[in-house]
Amino acid sequence: MDLTLFYFPGACSRVTMTALEAAGVAYHDRLVNIRTDEQKSADYRRVNPKGKVPALAVDGRIMTENAAILVFLDRLFPAAGLLPHSDDPVAEIAPLSDLLWCSSTLHPAMRQIRAPDKFTAGDPAAVKADGMGKFAAEATRIAAGVDARWWYGERWSIVDIYLFWLCNVAEKGGFPLHDYPAIIDHAARVRALPPLIRALDRERAGADRAGIEGIIY
Ligand SMILES: N[C@@H](CCC(=O)N[C@@H](CS)C(=O)NCC(=O)O)C(=O)O
Known part of the structure; x- marks a missing residue:
């Protein structure tokens, strides 16, 4: 192929x-x-x-x-x-929910922080502030999910990489990632993955x- x-x-x-x-x-x-x-x-x-x-x-x-x-x-x-699997149909679909959460909720919120000018012809400050608020709500959820663990427990998955990338770019846009030590620790673990x-x-x-x-x- x-x-x-x-x-x-x-x-x-x-x-x-x-x-x-x-x-x-x-x-x-x-x-x-x-x-x-x-x-x-x-x-x-x-x-x-x-x-x-x-x-x-x-x-x-x-x-x-x-x-x-x-x-x-x-x-x-x-x-x-790359993703965990289960015989239970509800558990089996959970990673797809997470990937779609990354692409359809976290990614746009992060982009409001990183490139607010793309969302408005006017003052981008309000767009950025809105993105900061949205991302903060999600960062609390991410921090709880990666606190001394991978997103799905003992083994890393591609969702860990997606979350790492989203948080990393949000930080580049000025998001205060250091307020979330569990995410900082998770990022260090992701960075060590071959x-x-x-x-x-x-x-x-x-x-x-x-x-x-x-x-x-
Ligand atoms: N929904 C798409 C979004 C992809 C996306 O926004 N990619 C960005 C780079 S991170 C891009 O191509 N940006 C260029 C542009 O929007 O013009 C996906 O999840 O694959």
């Missing part, structure tokens, strides 16, 4: 790339420079009409939406243990090749 990940260093495609690294599969990567709006170009819209990363080409067929791609990779590479380390190295190599500076890893 031929896999190509369309990504940008530091974007939410970091989670997808970490999943591919955890699967131990060979894949191509293609950097889409969202700093120059390449994601909106006609060429890239032919790949992903939504104009977003990540996108995953699977034998030339395009898959979009991080949550869907992560579920796909979990099904394709069960040995990687698949995440490999993904960051690969992002760094891609940024270097493209001459992109100032990415915070």
Whole structure:
């Protein structure tokens, strides 16, 4: 199977790339420079009409939406243990709920903090303050879920990586992450995971090749 990940260093495609690294599969990567709006170009819209990363080409067929791609990779590479599984149908669906929470609730709140100007033609301060309030409510939930444990208990999952990425970018936008010591401790544990380390190295190599500076890893 031929896999190509369309990504940008530091974007939410970091989670997808970490999943591919955890699967131990060979894949191509293609950097889409969202700093120059390449994601909106006609060429890239032919790949992903939504104009977003990540996108995953699977034998030339395009898959979009991080949550869907992560579920796909979990099904394709069960040995990687990206998500927990259960015979109980209600428990089995819980990781999908968590991934959708990440992509549809946490990601927009984080983006209000990190890029409030994208949400308004007026003063972005109110948008940012609103994002801070929304993210704070969720950070309390995240902190409780990763306090001296992984999100699903003893083993890390791709949800831990997603939560790490969201909190990390929110902090870059000024969110006071140090008010949540359990999240800071969780971030340190995530940073020691080999698949995440490999993904960051690969992002760094891609940024270097493209001459992109100032990415915070
Ligand atoms: N719903 C999409 C959102 C993806 C998304 O917002 N990606 C960002 C990078 S983190 C992006 O491509 N931004 C460029 C843009 O919005 O123009 C998903 O979960 O995959």
